[in-house]
Amino acid sequence: MKLGILGASGRMGQAVMALARQSDIAVTAAIVSQQSNRYGELVRANDAGAGLQYQHASDLKSNQVEILIDFSLPQALPDNLALAKKLSVPIVVCTTGLSQQHHHELNHAAQSIPVLYAANTSVGITLLRQLVELTAAALPDTDIEIFEAHHNKKRDAPSGTAVVLGESAARGRGQTLKDVSAGVRGDGVRKSGTIGFSVMRAADIIGEHTVLFAHEGERLELTHRVSNRQIFARGAIQAAQWLKEQPSGYYEMADVLALNTLLKQFI
Template identity: 70%
Template sequence: MSLKVGILGASGRMGQAVIVAAKRLEVAVTAAVVSQQSSRYGQPIRANDADGGVCFQHADELQAGQVEVLIDFSLPQALSANLALAQRLQVPIVVCTTGLGESHQQALDQAATKIPVLYAANTSVGMTLLRQLVQLTAAALPHTDIEIIEAHHSAKRDGPSGTALALGASAAAGRGVELTDVSAGVRGDGLRQPGSIGFAVVRAADIIGEHTVLFAQPGERLELTHRVGDRHIFAQGAVQAAQWLQQQSAGRYSMADMLQLKALLQDLL
């Protein structure tokens, strides 16, 4: 029997991509949630489902048993309500929303005491691997300057992106420090401070997502880059995360947990 998935933010770019990815991965989309202001409310999620297919609905209309896991691609301001919905339905939730602050992270931690929660600013498997490489490189090259350059489409709201910040956190972890203590933010005027991690942000046209972590020292530099040419990569990763999370107990998880990277690294070493 197919896993029953509910999508939060279902009418957005990524919500639509998840609907496509779910069908390809033989997962059933049984709920597609939109905001109270959405003009898509009541419409079928697919044009050829006009006669009895799943329609866009509001969160308060979801019933127990309708979904087995939720995937959230909505906005930061909806996170609290979405976590409450997951707890009401007693189902796991994969949170893919970017631009989250410290209060949001605390809300995720609190919800994870009751239900399985997986948070990923980027659900690409390749990006998950890149974060591990960045942490390893930062540890192996402790005196290099680090700059994180990211590019997205012109409509993206947050900057640096959640993925860029996650890469910064990985680099900081490799050096045994917190990103908040060494972040230089989006680089502007002024001299570089030793040990700082800087960010550069590009917003243009229809760029889906590009991230480069630059490690530089006099006479040498190393660049680790990840580029996405199709946002369905993110959707596919989110669905795979939902399939895995549905089998877990209450707690907070990451894409690295899903891929069992710690065990893999231990085996290699």
């Protein structure tokens, strides 16, 4: 598989390249912005690709990549989708902090190429989303609060993962998150039926998420913690390998893991 990485100089781009070295995957394009201080440098982390340089999307040669993984910034998404469509290759989008317009663009691109969006590529979070939806349906009268913690360089808050967990909780109650979200909670009395968010940014925390369901007298907490960034890289590569074989359309990590099919066996 000839893999191109968008946002290759960032934390996750580096993690994907490091993991690809250990697998039978060739990173054939390390894509950065033209303003990046890495632009034009040799990619030292890529043992299998001697001479590979950090390059801009406009420098890509035809047939250089078979699939793209995007760990760049939200503002780059339109150009990244246009690139994938121009090359007629699938794209795994892992960028967080997307707007409604960005999601519209993802769905539009999926009409012509395979597109997989994952705010979080870990297997554990993918399963947690299903558990949150089920719990919200079973406990319709609880207060729901979503806590998330990340490193102090993270730009968006609440995290994209916290938002999709909120969407899962709302969906379990037959609602949409925009109608019941209390946002990042501050002062004031909690409004019944809302879904609140709590955010922490500190040091080098990779990622922690807890969804709390609280009744008077008891509470249930579903928690996922990450201690190694390679968890996300492994999930992104797994998603890319799966997506490469799919027809045009919009996909999520649950499709990669066939979770919906699996859950039907138990429900």
